[in-house]
Amino acid sequence: MEHREQDLSKIDQIIDSYGSNKETLIQILLDAQTEYRWLSKAILERVSKKLGIPLNHIYNITTFYKHYSLLPKGRHSIAVCLGTACHVRGAVRLLDRVSACLDMEPGETTPDEKFTLTTVNCIGCCALGPAMVVDGEYMSNPPVRKIKELITSSD
């Protein structure tokens, strides 16, 4: 997939805000992930160079912790909760519905980079279960009609 050049100056600002402390690598990468939605090779190389940490170590960190994404993410995120409480209340059936409506598996992004579908282990809204979060908005067990509406109404 082709991607336009990223403006990496923000990375430098993030690193500076942590005083270029190597021990804060995980925090720096979290901020970068928030800023850019995903961590491109260019970002990782920049962090490696600025902090003087080998790229393989950074790769080790970014593949170990689940929050980091090394693939582009969609403009909208749909996260289906698979916590235990949601699981016993039918989270798998909800995930199946969302998956079928978007015609993709969890972890994937639509080709137009509109949606990324993920699963999370407990968002702590067990009373709503089975629950999902769409761009920070919580939904309780939406029926197929609502999911389809959501997909068509998002830009």
Next chain:
Amino acid sequence: MQRLKSVVDLESLRERILSKRDPNRTWVTVCSGTGCHAYACEKVAEAFASEIEKSGLEEQVGLRRTGCHGFCERGPIVVIFPDGICYLSVKPEDVSEIVSTTLVDRKLLQRLLYKGEDGEQGIAHESEIPFYKYQTRIIFGNNRLIDPRSIEDYIALGGYSALAKVLSEMSPEEVIDTIKRANLRGRGGAGFPAGIKWETSRNAPGDVKYVIVNADEGDPGAYMDRSLLEGNPHSVLEGLVIGAYAIGSHEGYVYVRQEYPLAVDNVSNALGQMREYGLLGENLLGSGFDFDVIVHRGAGAFVSGESSALMAAIEGKVGEPRPKYIRTAISGIREKPSNLNNVETWANVPLIINKGADWYRGIGTEGSKGTKIFSLVGKVNNTGLVEVPMGMALREIVYKIGGGIPKGKRLKAVQTGGPSGGVIPESLLDLPVDFDELSKVGSMMGSGGMIVMDEETCMVDVARYFVDFLAYESCGKCIPCREGLYQMLKILNRICGGEGQEGDIELLATLGEVMDDCSLCALGQTASNPVLSSIKYFQDEYKAHIQEKRCPAGVCKALISYYIEPEKCKACMICLRDCPVGAISGGKKEIHVIDQERCTKCGTCLEVCPERFGAIIKLPYKEAVAPYGAKS
């Protein structure tokens, strides 16, 4: 704000705050925990702000956004103080009526009150609602009284008086002795005595020592640590500073998951306020004791909640555990003595200092003192966070506080301890809940997840769920955990997929034993608990899957099927339209039929078929031909 330079300064600040506050003033509190945010509580709070202004009540009535009250099932929750009138499931459109009826006319709004079992007369006061009545909320109760972003609210309730007492009157040894005498045990899961851990760190050689709050609550289905940190961050941080003083540490960490943005925000805000007020930094309250705290956000790894792994993560490394021949209390962060306790453990500390070890010992059982906060979730009527004295029977928690099982279904089991715990069958429901009793029956306290399961929960599927979770979360460093979980998952997937073989149960038990004995950390050592406990109590269900290829609870997709009963189908087109894979054929005035080949068993049809028709049935086995008139 001028930094507080002494205990006297703190006390005079408290007096100033209290003198400005009329105890009889009316306060509207809106629960603003993450759970209520999902129910649009912010809109409710905004509506109150504008209605109060419109009615010209700004002088008489205050508005406060608080942390989680615990009764998440009925959010957003509004409590009006000083009377404690509690309105449940409040919507923004209810607000103007609340203001005119209750704030202006001083009358109750019946329709928003909790309705008792007789359903007629609503219960007006929070303290009389069964969900709250049977709890002992010594830790969690203040959540509903304070704005988590206001240090003055916390100070007004006596906040930081325990720290003041420790810094001015007690030696570090006396503090440790008090915690030891109170027998405070770690709330993170294992229940290790906190006082002994503190003493180990204090006595360990070295000048640099660390104290850490473990808020990496990764147990799926548990959210009490988050709600405490979000709702009352100062109570946790006050405990941390006291611990630091006792141990001789000058640097602390709060390790909190980035998945908890509100907790990160509120704790960071609280730390900023503490610095401003002189409760962090140099020479706290003129005692000569220096201490500061750094927030470290976890990037998502369940195993990083293990102490040695968490400390590696704080150093910016991959959060994998190491062998603990030398405990982290002696050699942790940067190989310095590091004392780690869970959020709830720290929050207990100020209370013990203020009220004394003897008072604390008066609550709970012989071996487990104090209270425990549980997240009571799953198939239970009153989902929420509950705080009860150690030793309360599981049955009381589920029925008296939790209000029993929805839709009149039968309770099957309660799962405690998350992926490290086990299932407790209905027959053992009178078990008093404490650290030791839960271990005896093959489960554990864990951090406090309590998941209620009814007859529609498949125990094999639940075991498979936890093993799937752990197999994904295992860091892979040691072989018994990495390979053991992988093999267990393969076997359980096979059983749930209808391919179970004779000998599978025995194989799971053998694997479990090896993992218990040989894994590096608690993740692997306890990973077999969900499997072995369900085999112990629900072996029949495993056998039904393996021998009869049947899922009695109707959960495992490969072993169930959905059918439309022709005589009941009204050809209303609802399921046909809603089926996400278009597996239902038929038309107007034409009976609908499910194409079994295309059906993905998502259950949408069953959910959408109007109750008065009840035409969809779920069969606990895979049938090639629709069994006409068959009952599930």
